[in-house]
Every structure is written in C-alpha cells, then in structure tokens.
Amino acid sequence: MRTTVENVADADGVTVLALEGELDASNYQDLIAQVRDLVVRGTRRLVLDLRDLSYMASSGLVALHSAALLLRGIEPPDPEAGWGAFHSLGLDVSSGAPDPNVRLVAPQPAVDRVLDRTGLKGFFPVHPDRAAAIASL
Amino acid sequence: MSVTLARLLDRGRANALLEAFAPLAPRGWLALVDPDGTPVAATREPPAPPAGGVDVHLPDGVLTGRVVGGEGVPPAVLAALARAVEAVLAEIHDRRMVSLEALERYRELALLYRLAGTIGSAVDPAGIVDELLAEAVRALRSEVALVVPAEEGSVPRAGTGPTDAQERVRASVSARLGAILAGSGGTTVETPDGWSLLVTPISVGERPSAALVLGRPPGSPRFASPDQRLGVALAEHASVALERSRLQAHDAERRRLEQEVSLGRRIQRSLLPQRPPDIAGWSFATHYEAATQVGGDFYDFFRLRDRPTSFGLVIADVTGKGIGAALLMAFARPLFRAIADQYPGPAAALTQANRVLVLERPTPLFITAFMGIVDSATGLLRYASAGHEPPLVVPAGRGRVRRLPGSGPLLGAFPVVSLAEHVVQLHPGDLLLLHTDGAIDARDPLRRRFGDVRLARAAGSARGRDAAELVASVAGAVARFAAGEPAADDLALVAVRRDPVTDDTPV
Numbered sequence: 001m002r003t004t005v006e007n008v009a010d011a012d013g014v015t016v017l018a019l020e021g022e023l024d025a026s027n028y029q030d031l032i033a034q035v036r037d038l039v040v041r042g043t044r045r046l047v048l049d050l051r052d053l054s055y056m057a058s059s060g061l062v063a064l065h066s067a068a069l070l071l072r073g074i075e076p077p078d079p080e081a082g083w084g085a086f087h088s089l090g091l092d093v094s095s096g097a098p099d100p101n102v103r104l105v106a107p108q109p110a111v112d113r114v115l116d117r118t119g120l121k122g123f124f125p126v127h128p129d130r131a132a133a134i135a136s137l
Numbered sequence: 138m139s140v141t142l143a144r145l146l147d148r149g150r151a152n153a154l155l156e157a158f159a160p161l162a163p164r165g166w167l168a169l170v171d172p173d174g175t176p177v178a179a180t181r182e183p184p185a186p187p188a189g190g191v192d193v194h195l196p197d198g199v200l201t202g203r204v205v206g207g208e209g210v211p212p213a214v215l216a217a218l219a220r221a222v223e224a225v226l227a228e229i230h231d232r233r234m235v236s237l238e239a240l241e242r243y244r245e246l247a248l249l250y251r252l253a254g255t256i257g258s259a260v261d262p263a264g265i266v267d268e269l270l271a272e273a274v275r276a277l278r279s280e281v282a283l284v285v286p287a288e289e290g291s292v293p294r295a296g297t298g299p300t301d302a303q304e305r306v307r308a309s310v311s312a313r314l315g316a317i318l319a320g321s322g323g324t325t326v327e328t329p330d331g332w333s334l335l336v337t338p339i340s341v342g343e344r345p346s347a348a349l350v351l352g353r354p355p356g357s358p359r360f361a362s363p364d365q366r367l368g369v370a371l372a373e374h375a376s377v378a379l380e381r382s383r384l385q386a387h388d389a390e391r392r393r394l395e396q397e398v399s400l401g402r403r404i405q406r407s408l409l410p411q412r413p414p415d416i417a418g419w420s421f422a423t424h425y426e427a428a429t430q431v432g433g434d435f436y437d438f439f440r441l442r443d444r445p446t447s448f449g450l451v452i453a454d455v456t457g458k459g460i461g462a463a464l465l466m467a468f469a470r471p472l473f474r475a476i477a478d479q480y481p482g483p484a485a486a487l488t489q490a491n492r493v494l495v496l497e498r499p500t501p502l503f504i505t506a507f508m509g510i511v512d513s514a515t516g517l518l519r520y521a522s523a524g525h526e527p528p529l530v531v532p533a534g535r536g537r538v539r540r541l542p543g544s545g546p547l548l549g550a551f552p553v554v555s556l557a558e559h560v561v562q563l564h565p566g567d568l569l570l571l572h573t574d575g576a577i578d579a580r581d582p583l584r585r586r587f588g589d590v591r592l593a594r595a596a597g598s599a600r601g602r603d604a605a606e607l608v609a610s611v612a613g614a615v616a617r618f619a620a621g622e623p624a625a626d627d628l629a630l631v632a633v634r635r636d637p638v639t640d641d642t643p644v
Contacts, residue, residue, distance in 0.1 A: 025626065057574065057625075062503065120550070123550065123551065
C-alpha cells in the first residue's frame with residue numbers, strides 16, 4: 001500500500017491521506033503508525049481518500065478505528081501486543097455517533113462492501129469527493 | 138629545540154664510526170660536532186673550535202650536526218663520514234619509529250583487549266557506558282568523561298569527574314553536538330575557558346547516537362591526534378557492545394513473543410470443539426487452518442439450555458492478528474455460549490455480547506460473528522450476523538447456491554448496535570457452509586483473491602453430498618488455488634447438513 005499526505009491549506013489541522021493499493025494484515029500497523037506521526041505533527045482531522053484502495057481486510061478496520069482514537073488523543077494499545085494489551089481495558093470512547101474527526105472519500109465497491117457489512121459506514125461518514133469531505137469537518 | 142647529534146648518537150656508536158674512518162685521514166683528526174660546534178666525539182681533541190666541514194642531516198632534512206676534520210683530511214673523506222653518520226641516524230630513526238609504533242600498537246591492543254573484557258562483559262547499556270567512561274578516563278588521562286546522547290533515551294546519559302566540571306564540559310559541547318556527530322571520527326575542541334575536549338561519536342545501529350566527550354582542564358596537555366585515534370577505538374568498542382546489547386534485548390523480546398504466539402495457538406486450538414455434537418438428523422464437519430501468525434477465527438456448536446431440540450452455531454473472526462486476537466477469542470467464545478443460553482434469539486444474544494465486549498473489551502480489536510439457532514426438528518435456522526462473511530446455503534435440489542442475507546455492525550466497536558434477526562428454512566439434504574475470510578481472501582501466486590464466485594462454485598460442487606465432502610471440496614479448492622502461497626489469514630470452515638430423509642429416519 002502506498003500513501004500520500006496532503007495538508008489542507010485553508011483548513012487548520014485537516015490532512016488528506018490518500019491510500020493506494022491494499023490495506024490488510026501486512027500493513028495496517030504502518031497506517032496506524034503514519035496517523036500517529038501525523039497527529040504528532042498537528043493533524044486533528046483526517047480525510048482518508050480511498051479512491052485508489054482496491055481492497056481492505058478486516059485488519060484495515062482496526063487501523064481506521066485506531067486512527068479515530070489517535071485523533072481523539074487516545075493511544076490505542078498495540079493490537080498485536082501480548083498480555084499487556086489484554087489488560088489495558090476501557091480505552092474505547094466510541095459513542096455510536098459518527099466519528100467527529102475522520103471522513104472517508106469514495107471507497108471502491110470491494111472496500112465499500114466491507115465497510116457496509118461491518119457497520120463502519122455509520123461510524124466513518126463517506127463522501128463522494130475530497131471537497132465534500134473537507135467541507136463536512 | 139634542535140635534535141642534536143649528541144642526543145641521537147651514543148658515544149660508542151660515534152667513536153666506532155670515527156675509528157672506522159680514521160685510517161682514511163692518517164694525518165689529521167676527525168670530529169662530529171653539534172650544529173653549534175660542540176664536539177660530540179673526536180679522534181683527538183680539536184685544536185680550535187671547528188669550522189666548515191660537511192653537514193649531517195636527519196632523514197627528514199633537519200640539520201643535526203657537522204663532520205669536521207683537521208688540515209689534510211680530504212673533503213671526500215669528510216663527505217663519506219657524513220653520509221655514514223646519516224645512514225646510522227636513519228637506521229636509528231627507523232628503528233625508533235618502528236618500535237614506537239609497535240609499542241603504541243601493543244598498548245592499543247592491550248587496551249582493546251581489556252575493553253573487550255570489561256565493556257564486553259557489561260550487558261546492559263548503562264553498564265557498558267560506565268565501563269567506557271572508566272576506561273576512557275584511564276587511557277586518555279582525562280579529568281572529565283561524559284556520554285551525551287543525541288536524543289534522550291538512545292544511549293544512557295552518564296559522566297564521571299567533578300560535577301561542576303562535567304556541567305561546564307556538557308554545556309560547551311551540547312550546542313555543537315549535531316555538527317560533531319554528523320562528521321566522522323573524533324574532534325578536538327579548545328573551549329574559551331581553556332579546556333581541551335575530545336569528542337567522539339558513538340554509533341548504535343548505523344547512526345550516531347551519542348558522543349563520548351573527554352575533558353582536560355586548563356594547563357594540562359591538549360588532546361592530540363593519537364588521543365583522537367584512541368578515542369575512536371574506545372567509542373567503536375562501546376558501539377559494538379551497545380549494538381549487541383540492543384540485539385540481545387530485541388532477541389529476548391522476539392523469543393518472548395514467539396512463546397506467546399505458541400501459547401496463543403494452543404489457547405486457540407484448545408477452544409475449538411474437538412468433536413461436533415451428536416444431534417439426530419444433522420451432521421457436521423469442520424476444517425481449520427492457522428496462518429503463520431495467530432489469528433482469531435473460531436467456531437462453536439452447542440446445545441441450548443431449556444431448548445432440547447435446538448442447537449447453536451457460531452462462527453466468528455477477531456479482526457487483527459497475534460496474541461491479542463487469540464485472547465479476545467478465548468474471552469468471546471464462552472461469552473457467546475452463555476449469552477445464547479440466556480437470550481431468546483441470536484440477534485438479542487449478539488446485541489448483548491456486543492454490550493459486554495464494548496464495556497469489557499480488552500483490546501482495540503473487533504469481532505465479526507454469525508450466530509444461528511437451529512431447530513433440529515423443523516430445520517428452521519434463525520440467525521443474525523454482526524459484520525461476518527455471509528454463510529452459503531447449498532440446496533439439495535436444483536436451486537442456486539445462495540448467500541444468507543443480512544448483516545449488521547461488527548461487535549466491539551459501538552456501544553449500541555441494532556441487529557436484525559433472519560430466518561431461513563433448511564430442507565433435508567441442504568448444506569450450510571459457515572466460513573471466515575481466510576477462504577475468499579486466499580491468494581494465488583499471482584496475488585489474485587479466491588473470492589466469492591470461486592467459493593460458491595466449490596461449495597456448489599458438493600451439492601447432494603455430506604458435510605465432510607462440502608468441507609473437503611472448499612478446503613481443497615482453496616489449497617489448489619493458493620498453490621503453496623502462505624496463508625495470510627486463518628481459514629475456518631464449518632459445514633452443517635440436514636440429513637436427507639431415509640426410511641429408517643425416526644419420525
């Protein structure tokens with residue numbers, strides 16, 4: 001998977017991250033690390049452009065959710081860590097309402113199906129293009 | 138300070154040379170004098186302060202003295218004697234240089250040998266740094282020795298020597314640390330307040346991580362290039378020890394993770410039902426293949442309390458990999474069983490399971506799950522899906538292989554979910570295939586995915602057969618498709634058949 005970062009000039013703290021290729025168990029940790037890095041550099045709201053993402057495995061859902069936590073200033077436990085992570089309870093603050101900080105842009109049908117099937121579309125609002133996603137933040 | 142013949146040539150060598158040449162000057166005297174005319178050796182006492190003669194130079198061209206002779210001594214004899222003296226001096230010079238170098242090499246080797254013992258015996262970074270400082274102070278006669286990390290935490294910060302002196306040295310180095318670390322080798326620095334500093338980068342894993350800083354106070358000898366070389370040798374030794382320590386720590390961590398993975402795998406396997414339940418009129422078959430990493434796929438069949446003619450079916454996939462996934466699965470499986478017993482239907486049960494998972498969820502992982510409750514007498518399957526891959530029904534008759542519709546949010550992400558319950562009628566001879574995404578996500582060597590269509594085709598080819606044949610058909614098709622490509626995800630398959638009605642089927 002390749003990613004491209006673009007900061008939105010006239011919207012403070014908004015970053016567009018374009019994903020290209022496949023998001024799966026082999027690279028979802030990289031995406032989490034990249035979002036962590038963006039947050040350190042000042043990103044507060046994130047538009048994930050999925051136009052060129054051809055596939056997303058269930059691990060990708062973990063990456064999206066971890067990204068939402070990071071943008072709320074919460075460090076998610078390492079999903080592959082050992083007993084330590086098992087004992088770190090109660091970190092999720094998802095309220096069931098759409099996430100205020102993350103927007104998705106134009107998922108391909110295969111990715112859209114996964115988001116739809118797993119109910120994450122209700123959590124991460126989906127927009128047809130970048131401009132609409134940025135405007136909604 | 139001139140290097141005089143008197144200092145270089147001992148009297149015995151000088152006299153031997155003169156005696157060798159004396160027969161060539163039978164009527165005059167010969168003498169070796171310093172540049173200022175002071176005699177070093179002579180065949181006999183010169184009558185007057187000697188003048189003239191032939192200059193004697195050291196190999197590097199420096200004038201070191203003269204060969205002079207009395208009247209009647211041929212100039213050629215003086216010249217020859219001068220060349221002979223020069224040859225002897227050159228030999229002495231060479232030998233001295235060689236021995237000095239050898240001695241230095243020896244000292245360096247001995248030091249390095251000792252370092253290998255001391256620094257090398259320390260296994261933790263703090264111990265290595267302490268040994269480095271102790272050796273550096275001793276070998277380089279410094280009053281202050283510091284290890285200054287490039288960034289906090291990369292290498293332990295440490296120092297020896299008077300505290301105020303340490304602070305002074307640290308302050309004068311910290312501003313230019315970046316530039317020093319960017320260069321190669323050591324640097325000597327003269328501070329405005331008269332300290333002589335020797336700064337040497339310490340690299341751990343390719344990049345400079347810290348500096349070894351040695352300080353000599355005003356009035357003491359300045360650091361020079363041999364010190365620089367020794368500083369580099371010390372720092373390199375510490376670098377190797379630090380790198381090794383880092384790798385060992387990494388290795389220990391890796392071994393610990395491997396143990397956890399094998400433990401996780403054992404947890405996972407031990408939780409899968411060893412044997413399908415024995416329910417009249419129904420047969421079951423399962424297939425489970427673990428990927429290289431521990432995943433969190435699991436399935437379960439169970440009888441329901443107070444509902445003797447019904448049984449429960451669960452297939453689930455914990456998103457993500459590793460020990461966390463296996464542990465979440467270990468937590469979820471008994472949860473599903475207990476909740477299925479207590480709630481009237483699968484949708485209510487999964488909704489409750491979600492509430493527990495959100496409130497007590499141990500990791501940021503989610504679970505996709507399909508739960509079905511089958512009335513074994515009527516063949517009615519009530520089910521709900523929380524984001525799971527839709528199961529397939531392979532009808533006994535002519536109908537198409539179909540995916541069971543309906544899916545809601547996965548478990549563990551949202552405090553409140555709304556899941557719908559669906560009902561499907563299974564007829565005698567119908568097959569139901571539950572699967573995890575290890576099947577459709579299996580890849581061939583060209584990185585193509587197995588996908589829904591191949592899955593439906595493989596399932597359909599078992600039409601009219603039994604549960605074991607359905608599992609074998611799908612697992613075989615996936616394996617042939619993957620053609621040896623390592624599986625990225627666990628593959629779990631559960632086949633359920635409502636057995637065809639035969640004459641001896643109890644009514």
